[in-house]
Amino acid sequence: MPVLSYYPGCSLKTSNRFYEKSIRDVSLFFDIELREINDWSCCGASSASAVDDLLAYALPARNLAIAETEGYHIICPCPACYQRLRVANEKIRVDKGLMDEVNDAIAPLSCYGSMEVKNIIELFTEYVGIERIAASINYDLSSIAVVPYYGCVLTRSWRIKPFDDTEDPVSMDNIISAAGASVISWQYKMECCGAGKTITDKDTTLRLSSRIMDMALKKGADAIVTPCPLCQLNLDLLPIMGRRHESIPVLFITEVIEMAIHGRIGGGRSHIVPVDGLLKKMKNA
Amino acid sequence: MKEKDKRILKANFLDEITEKSREKISSCYQCYRCTNGCPMAESMDIYPHKIMRYILLGERKKVLCSGAIWACLMCNTCSIRCPNDIDVAHVFETLRRIAIKDGVAANDNLWEFERLFLESIKNYGRLYELATILHYKLEKKEFFKDTVMGIKMMLKARMGILPHSIKDKRHIKGVFEKIEKGRSEV
Ligand code: SF4
Ligand code: SF4
Numbered sequence: 001m002p003v004l005s006y007y008p009g010c011s012l013k014t015s016n017r018f019y020e021k022s023i024r025d026v027s028l029f030f031d032i033e034l035r036e037i038n039d040w041s042c043c044g045a046s047s048a049s050a051v052d053d054l055l056a057y058a059l060p061a062r063n064l065a066i067a068e069t070e071g072y073h074i075i076c077p078c079p080a081c082y083q084r085l086r087v088a089n090e091k092i093r094v095d096k097g098l099m100d101e102v103n104d105a106i107a108p109l110s111c112y113g114s115m116e117v118k119n120i121i122e123l124f125t126e127y128v129g130i131e132r133i134a135a136s137i138n139y140d141l142s143s144i145a146v147v148p149y150y151g152c153v154l155t156r157s158w159r160i161k162p163f164d165d166t167e168d169p170v171s172m173d174n175i176i177s178a179a180g181a182s183v184i185s186w187q188y189k190m191e192c193c194g195a196g197k198t199i200t201d202k203d204t205t206l207r208l209s210s211r212i213m214d215m216a217l218k219k220g221a222d223a224i225v226t227p228c229p230l231c232q233l234n235l236d237l238l239p240i241m242g243r244r245h246e247s248i249p250v251l252f253i254t255e256v257i258e259m260a261i262h263g264r265i266g267g268g269r270s271h272i273v274p275v276d277g278l279l280k281k282m283k284n285a
Numbered sequence: 286m287k288e289k290d291k292r293i294l295k296a297n298f299l300d301e302i303t304e305k306s307r308e309k310i311s312s313c314y315q316c317y318r319c320t321n322g323c324p325m326a327e328s329m330d331i332y333p334h335k336i337m338r339y340i341l342l343g344e345r346k347k348v349l350c351s352g353a354i355w356a357c358l359m360c361n362t363c364s365i366r367c368p369n370d371i372d373v374a375h376v377f378e379t380l381r382r383i384a385i386k387d388g389v390a391a392n393d394n395l396w397e398f399e400r401l402f403l404e405s406i407k408n409y410g411r412l413y414e415l416a417t418i419l420h421y422k423l424e425k426k427e428f429f430k431d432t433v434m435g436i437k438m439m440l441k442a443r444m445g446i447l448p449h450s451i452k453d454k455r456h457i458k459g460v461f462e463k464i465e466k467g468r469s470e471v
Contacts, residue, residue: 010411010412013411014412039410039451039452039453040451041406041410041411041451041457042406042410042411042412044403044406045402045412046359046399047398047399047400047402047403047406048403048406049378050378050381050382050395050396050399051382051399051400051403052464052468054464054467054468055461055464058460058464059406059460062456062457062460104463105460105463105464105467106456106460109456152358152360152361152362153360153361156360156361156362156364156365157361158361158364158365158372158374158375159372166365167365190362191324192324192358192360192362194358195358195359195360200394200395200398201394201395204325204328204356204358208324
């Protein structure tokens with residue numbers, strides 16, 4: 001049984017608790033053990049780097065340091081946290097000066113960048129395998145068409161090698177296909193949803209997220225599928241933020257797999273745009 | 286001011302930003318790619334490539350007082366696409382810090398929010414979503430503006446209600462204090 005250190009990040013413990021449940025459910029199904037990093041702390045998100053470069057490395061490094069003592073590679077489902085953790089990890093590994101500065105700040109802990117940081121898509125492509133997903137299908141999703149929405153930061157980690165193509169990633173498309181749903185190709189895979197402006201500038205988020213929702217509808221999608229908790233929240237919040245037009249459900253990638261293997265979505269009731277219509281389209285395989 | 290003094294002033298601004306951001310802004314050749322891909326360009330008073338141009342021209346005030354640097358979403362599209370390897374988003378981030386320090390920021394809502402966010406991490410180790418949002422709304426006197434949204438979210442169990450503290454709160458506070466102390470020494 002593969003074991004991974006699991007970094008949930010703040011949003012999977014607050015507004016996206018049902019994403020964590022879905023991740024745990026699916027991992028358990030594929031015999032992957034996720035061990036939550038002991039006493040993990042916030043990665044600093046965009047706030048730390050807004051104020052200070054060193055703080056933006058030290059906050060993720062505190063978690064990397066704890067994970068290093070535990071000795072497993074790290075899985076980080078939130079793309080924003082993934083980016084912070086991975087950039088810090090790889091910079092510290094190659095930049096001795098930065099490593100010393102950071103370790104000074106986080107003493108008595110110390111971080112050497114000796115582990116790998118993986119995202120939720122890599123959990124499936126590297127630790128489960130596309131064939132195994134395809135072989136585990138119990139429910140037929142072939143009448144459900146979705147648009148894959150990766151969100152803006154997952155492959156746009158600056159100056160480190162992206163895990164997939166920067167502008168046109170396909171790794172999540174392959175997972176969705178393996179789960180049996182049909183993937184509609186579109187240009188908005190990486191568009192920004194308005195990210196952190198939901199609180200300070202709601203109109204911006206409303207405008208950018210609406211544009212994505214409109215395009216998904218125009219493409220004839222039944223749902224939008226994303227790995228990102230912020231994107232899911234912003235798009236799912238559209239009706240509450242004041243969007244008057246129709247919205248389609250916004251699923252996490254793990255929820256698509258849940259449907260294919262269990263025929264249900266465990267956190268279905270936490271969705272603001274109801275998912276019942278989707279479930280009705282599903283058939284026994 | 287003499288022509289020569291003006292030139293020195295201009296060069297200083299470029300040097301200042303180059304040094305603080307560690308980005309080679311002088312290599313910008315105005316190809317517009319940053320602006321073309323920017324999801325916020327339409328709401329910016331100065332487009333991203335123009336910001337770069339004005340830095341080169343030494344237009345300190347124009348750049349630091351712009352609304353554009355605050356409209357940015359830090360989505361990194363510009364940085365990834367720049368043919369000259371300039372991390373444009375990081376330049377924007379650097380400009381924000383200077384604008385705040387100089388007290389000329391066109392819009393400090395975002396800054397206030399980041400400050401409260403960091404305060405939550407410093408004290409609890411994690412983000413205490415609801416407290417941070419309520420603080421922000423209270424300080425901005427916007428308390429009632431999004432309350433309906435907040436209640437609906439809570440009903441759907443989508444808002445963190447309890448503070449999420451880590452066990453070793455002293456450690457995280459220490460990390461902040463060491464870095465703050467280091468910063469005040471330079
Ligand atoms: S993409 Fe780069 S080179 Fe082109 S205008 Fe923007 S900053 Fe300058
Ligand atoms: S990081 Fe900012 S400036 Fe660059 S493309 Fe995104 S919103 Fe525009």
